[in-house]
Amino acid sequence: MYHLTRSPAAGIQTPVTKIKGLCGHAIDLPALLDATAGNAAGSSAMLYARCGVCGEGTEMRLANGGVTVGYSYFGGSLHFEPMERYPVKGLKVTASDPDDLEVVLGGRRWRFAVDTPSRHRFVVFDNAFAVGRALAALEFERLSVVVEAVERGAERIAPDPELVVRAGDFLHLRGPAPALTRAWHHMNDGGGRGAA
Numbered sequence: 001m002y003h004l005t006r007s008p009a010a011g012i013q014t015p016v017t018k019i020k021g022l023c024g025h026a027i028d029l030p031a032l033l034d035a036t037a038g039n040a041a042g043s044s045a046m047l048y049a050r051c052g053v054c055g056e057g058t059e060m061r062l063a064n065g066g067v068t069v070g071y072s073y074f075g076g077s078l079h080f081e082p083m084e085r086y087p088v089k090g091l092k093v094t095a096s097d098p099d100d101l102e103v104v105l106g107g108r109r110w111r112f113a114v115d116t117p118s119r120h121r122f123v124v125f126d127n128a129f130a131v132g133r134a135l136a137a138l139e140f141e142r143l144s145v146v147v148e149a150v151e152r153g154a155e156r157i158a159p160d161p162e163l164v165v166r167a168g169d170f171l172h173l174r175g176p177a178p179a180l181t182r183a184w185h186h187m188n189d190g191g192g193r194g195a196a
């Protein structure tokens with residue numbers, strides 16, 4: 001369907017729909033969109049891909065005509081630190097209604113709704129409140145957020161309540177977008193304010 005090849009006859013490059021993950025392995029964009037639509041955040045246009053080869057995670061942000069690979073973090077609001085940009089011809093990203101997102105690529109269309117529970121992957125900073133604490137002690141459920149996995153290096157660990165969080169881990173959390181924001185503040189400063 002999509003190929004990362006040149007057409008030798010015409011010398012025209014067909015749409016590039018594979019981008020390089022942070023680990024260096026290829027990520028197939030349509031396959032990622034298929035897997036992500038329905039449980040990703042809307043207007044942020046950020047996707048997370050777990051490498052099928054080595055297991056490492058890559059975050060990316062979609063935009064018209066290209067994908068930027070990098071790291072996201074919260075600093076009051078969501079920020080994205082770009083590492084590398086890949087042009088993707090024909091990629092169209094439209095925000096609507098007011099936070100939903102529509103992605104068009106190669107004649108296909110994906111819809112991301114912000115009101116459905118979304119997933120996000122949060123890095124654990126060295127000085128975060130969460131460091132050295134067991135998942136059970138962090139009480140994410142009080143914030144209406146579910147810990148789906150803990151990513152440690154290329155390892156994806158089941159969220160055992162006794163598991164102690166380390167600096168450099170990534171927590172994979174699921175919940176409504178505002179709850180995810182509260183969970184981020186909670187894991188960093190332990191405030192846990194505004195528990196829903």
Ligand SMILES: [Zn+2]
Pocket residue numbers: 021023024025051052053054055056
């Ligand atoms: Zn990889």
